[in-house]
Amino acid sequence: MPQRRVLSVVGNPKPNSRTRTVAEAVAARVAAAIPAEGDVVTEVIEVSALGPGLLGWGDPAVKEAVASMRTADALIVATPTFKATYTGLLKLLLDQIGQGELGGVPTVPVLVAGAPEHALAVEVHLRPLLVEIGASCPTRGVFVLDSTLPELPAQLDTWATANLAAITALVESRATVSQDLG
Template sequence: MPQLLAITGSPSAHSRTAVVADHVLRRLSHAGFTTEHLSVRELPAADLLSARRGEPEIRRALDAVAGADGIVIASPVYKASYTGLLKAFLDLLPQDGLVGKTVFPLVTGGSLAHVLAIDYALRPVLSALGARHVTAGRFVLDSSVERGSGPDRLRPEAELDLFQAVDEFAAALRGAASYATEQPTAHPTAHPTAQPTALAATP
């Protein structure tokens, strides 16, 4: 089963974005996927901002991205875009850091006026990093996250809409996994005009 990683880029310790991302991970976990949550705010700030890729916690975070088949990229809207904290982490990835991966963009904000932040701010950088498939994703209003004495939860209508997108993401992941499994392994073959010991390049 594909490995999934949620990366949240909110600087807040009481992040609505993290709440929504956790809802996504629970849905995917119940569907049988192995999931992990990386909160960028918990990485050492000096190492993150100085791009110290070799430091242990930064290295582990980058290895988690490299080992994941699917990535949930989640951020609140700050100044009509994703956060600088998330940008600092994405800048640590190699240029092909998302190659072969299916990515689900997730953005939270206080107004539907920011809904285009997914397509005009986040999606281009995900494509630039080589993501195999960036799914439709979702924008979730801050007001959809209900807080009280118990666990934070989503309003039912927001949860239903979110889970529809999550199920589409899961289907895309399964499709990518099936495609990879079905591809034949290439083997070098002898070139008809070559000497017996020579091998032609695989077409």
């Protein structure tokens, strides 16, 4: 069995943000739940590091990021809330991905917000965008308030109990299909 990989894509303009902290915590939960013969690797793409390459088409670093997203065993897409939705920075990257191009990669949408009024944004705005580009989002997204970050482990325990089985089942079924075809 090849090594499994969980990729976090962080759409915060600020590197090493709270959004990244949440994304990495979700990725760690997903990675720990995926059956594998060896370690499950977690990686992070900070969209802000792609810089001006996001503003045009064909940038090698952006192409590499998209290829990494397509080949991940599981994907965590995290963004802070800007104007009640995902960031324009994240949208610049996701606009580089064609309709259906992710090919069903199991994906967890994650949104970090300053106000509880934005709780639906993860389901109403981020999830449909991810589905449009071919992500498979088999569970509810993760919504975290900035003010509740100290309670993140407990929040993720609750989320994991309700959702991890669906994600790991999808990861396993995709791996089986891949082995059968390969």
